[in-house]
Amino acid sequence: MITVYGYSVSGNCHKLRLLLEQLGHEYRWVEIDSSQGATRTPEYLAKNANGKVPMLELEDGRILVESNAILCYLAEGSRYLPADAWLRAQALSWMFFEQYSHEPYIAVARFICGWTPLDSPRRADLPRLRERGNQALAVMETHLQSAEWFTGADYGIADIALFAYTDVAHHGGFDLAPFPALRNWLARVRNQSGFVAMPEPPAENAALLAHID
Amino acid sequence: MITVYGYSVSGNCHKLRLLLEQLGHEYRWVEIDSSQGATRTPEYLAKNANGKVPMLELEDGRILVESNAILCYLAEGSRYLPADAWLRAQALSWMFFEQYSHEPYIAVARFICGWTPLDSPRRADLPRLRERGNQALAVMETHLQSAEWFTGADYGIADIALFAYTDVAHHGGFDLAPFPALRNWLARVRNQSGFVAMPEPPAENAALLAHID
Numbered sequence: 001m002i003t004v005y006g007y008s009v010s011g012n013c014h015k016l017r018l019l020l021e022q023l024g025h026e027y028r029w030v031e032i033d034s035s036q037g038a039t040r041t042p043e044y045l046a047k048n049a050n051g052k053v054p055m056l057e058l059e060d061g062r063i064l065v066e067s068n069a070i071l072c073y074l075a076e077g078s079r080y081l082p083a084d085a086w087l088r089a090q091a092l093s094w095m096f097f098e099q100y101s102h103e104p105y106i107a108v109a110r111f112i113c114g115w116t117p118l119d120s121p122r123r124a125d126l127p128r129l130r131e132r133g134n135q136a137l138a139v140m141e142t143h144l145q146s147a148e149w150f151t152g153a154d155y156g157i158a159d160i161a162l163f164a165y166t167d168v169a170h171h172g173g174f175d176l177a178p179f180p181a182l183r184n185w186l187a188r189v190r191n192q193s194g195f196v197a198m199p200e201p202p203a204e205n206a207a208l209l210a211h212i213d
Numbered sequence: 214m215i216t217v218y219g220y221s222v223s224g225n226c227h228k229l230r231l232l233l234e235q236l237g238h239e240y241r242w243v244e245i246d247s248s249q250g251a252t253r254t255p256e257y258l259a260k261n262a263n264g265k266v267p268m269l270e271l272e273d274g275r276i277l278v279e280s281n282a283i284l285c286y287l288a289e290g291s292r293y294l295p296a297d298a299w300l301r302a303q304a305l306s307w308m309f310f311e312q313y314s315h316e317p318y319i320a321v322a323r324f325i326c327g328w329t330p331l332d333s334p335r336r337a338d339l340p341r342l343r344e345r346g347n348q349a350l351a352v353m354e355t356h357l358q359s360a361e362w363f364t365g366a367d368y369g370i371a372d373i374a375l376f377a378y379t380d381v382a383h384h385g386g387f388d389l390a391p392f393p394a395l396r397n398w399l400a401r402v403r404n405q406s407g408f409v410a411m412p413e414p415p416a417e418n419a420a421l422l423a424h425i426d
Contacts (some may be wrong), residue, residue: 050352
């Protein structure tokens, strides 16, 4: 059986849980609290020198890292990743957009709000992160004004990749009211067969998230 | 014929030129100086709402963005992207690493050093960018201590993606002396058939790069 090493309240990790549940794929989940240094132990770094979650381990011990690369690997041959070369390229394009232009602002703002102390100097970054994150949301809104999904006619792994942190963007102080097409898309994702929501953050983090800067 | 819209001294854009030359693929190159706002015109944004280079346009007008997604699309079926599912996943993994853990530090440090004024407040970011960039170089060094390339036994698009900014890391003030395996890998890439180097930056940028902070 495959093993996922992940932190359940991380969007990057939740992407894998969501796809695996929708595929009906058996897996073992090993909880790794990356917020407490669990990806920086010598044992973990020996498997992933970049010290991040999620990480996929095959039954024979082979390792794959990077959430969106794992999505591609697991979705191969399924309805969640088309065989058509152009559609696959579009899916990849949106997944690279997610990791470069979306996650570094929307996920990082959430992390700062919920996983750093109220007096953290990192909170000074929030206005810039929100400005850049809103630009990413606007790019998604433009696309969704004329398309139902991020890859062709069907829901797939590009939607999963973009959904993960967009659905909890409010944790980082983002307001989705100006993005109606995006809000409708979030609702369509939640209605997909086999959908599972990301768990609520632990109490300590939820308390910090209640104090949005 | 396909058209690449790119800024020749951008590593993300040079990735495409290097692959296309190695493939012997005909293409038209339209120079877009992203450092002077050429990706923010209404005409450009109509094709790419995210306002970045490179961008690929097919003969029928279809658009593909994100450098590494374009590499995957163009390399399909060639020696530069294996057919094996596990090797493809590893190639993608390194390409996501490049965009998330490498480019935002190594390319951004280079941009700040060569494309912003000597009194730019952004120069205060350089120590942090260099610390994080060196972490990425160390991850590459660890891999290259036991592997010749980033995907299995052969040179391919993961090498192209990682080469682009690593080869000009010195522009951002990075010292590759502590990374001997990485320096040997750079030399192996330069020796590949069809290799083309990125052009030198324009004089104005070269002058700024001569004043490393």
